[in-house]
Amino acid sequence: MDFTLSEEQQMLQDTVVRLARDSYSFEQREQFYRSELGFSRAFWQQLGDLGLCSVPIAEADGGYGGSGVDNLLIMTELGRNLCLEPFLHSQIYAAGLLQQLGNDQQRDALLPRVASGELQLAVALEEGQSHYQLHDVQTRAEAVDGGWQLSGHKVVVIGGYSAGLILVSARTAGSPLDEQGISLFLLDPASTGVSRRDYPCIDGPRACDLLLDNVFVAADGLLGEPGNALPALRYQQGRAIAGQCAEAVGGMEEAFRLTLDYLKTRKQFGAPIGKFQVLQHRMADMRGELELASSMAILAACIADEADSEERSRRLAAAKFIVVRAARFIAEQAIQLHGGIGMTWEYNLAHHAKRLVMLSHQLGDDDHHLQAYAELLKSA
Missing domain, CATH: 2.40.110.10 (Butyryl-CoA Dehydrogenase, subunit A, domain 2)
Known part of the structure; x- marks a missing residue:
């Protein structure tokens, strides 16, 4: 299967990368976190002005009509930069429910405002x-x-x-x-x-x-x-799970990068600790888990918008299970390889680790999705 991004998807990814890089440094994030709102209203408005808030929403409802892969590109970068804005819950989960269950009047009145970033759900x-x-x-x-x-x-x-x-x-x-x-x-x-x-x-x-x-x-x-409403709740939660897997991959990639940089610069016995073979093996294990999680996040994104079926549900459950396990493993290993600094509040790795662990407690933990996968496998 060809996973090469289209020209439009590459432009979308580049837009999100530039926006997050220029507007969401770790120091800025700390300011947003301590604000009364808890995130940046200006950044949310930028997401709306650039059309990013409209990506998960259908064209007929005033949006861009993006696919699960488009959502993946956005969520990966939001996860990489630890963005605090509730994009997943508002633009993917809630807007998806409104699109699926709302009548023409409700969709016409609300979804264009959601797509522009004016209305948060x-x-x-x-x-x-x-x-x-x-x-x-x-x-x-x-x-x-x-x-x-x-x-x-x-x-x-x-x-x-x-x-x-x-x-x-x-x-x-x-x-x-x-x-x-x-x-x-x-x-x-x-x-x-x-x-x-x-x-x-x-x-x-x-x-x-x-x-x-x-x-x-x-x-x-x-x-x-x-x-x-239950079938729609379950279907849209599947789309949200695919977005959450992408967010976790972005966080894992950044945690891996920070750890690799640390091993290259931290010295012991006159040499960078990254030269020690045992630490190289641990980094290789982290990379293997990251590649597996990335593959499952791509799978989840590709099937997120398919018609509801047991096969779709089974694959999404498998994706969430594998991504959650990989996220916890990478977070723990990154902290171990850093030592005490890995849990320092002023260092962004600690925040990535907390986020990666807590993602496993939203929209179902690994035990929940393993059980769901097993039950769906029995019924196949």
Whole structure:
């Protein structure tokens, strides 16, 4: 298979590389992290002005109509530079759900604003007990005159503290573990009854917990048919997983580069420690894991937009499992080869290591995806 980038894809990659290099040094990132917003509004606007926010969104909805490979090119560079902006959760995950479930009026009103970077979205699907199971939903939505009334508690909503709209899953029928009866709603976080508890995650991005106390959502805030949102949630999570794998590869590549540079410059017994054969072997192991993870990230990107099927789900589960294992291995080895400086807050490797480890706890950890892969293999 030919993995050579097209001319348009090469231009897209070059644009992201230049933007991140010029606007997102490690020192600038630290300033963004300590700001009230937690990321750079100016950088987000640059993503919009250059058309990068529109890449995951279909042309019919005011976007560029990019493929999974286009998303990979963007997410790899955002991961390489430890960017804090919630691009994955807003532009790929949430916008994908809006495209798949929204009616013409909803898409026309919202997606052009999302594509331009004017409107940031977030997804609130996780609950305290759900443990990566999208169908484990205890948040309830009751039909009332003119719309719906939502009550429940959502956790770890990445980017939810700054989002203009949050896509919230709630149960409109059935018991908490039923796969039927789950609906998706467009929630204005400024609505009466909404409480947000904001906090920084250990790896940099900010999130919030969402408490809903009899929150009214108008009838036009429902996405798709009542009770039938789960297939779309699972499909779009697959696209988000492909983007997350690409982000992890960008972080792994940078962690590998930093480690190699350190071994070339750090001296012991009058020679660079990179000349010691045992350390060369460890770097070779890291490189092997990185190449395997890169291949799986490319596979995930190539199949992310395919029609939903067990084969697609199986390959995405395999990709996430292998990438997560490689990310943890590279993070641990990079710290070991650096020594104490590898965990110094002022050195960017420590932040890459934290990010790589924490990626395994978003959208399903390695155990979750290994089990999913095994179950899909049995049904094949």
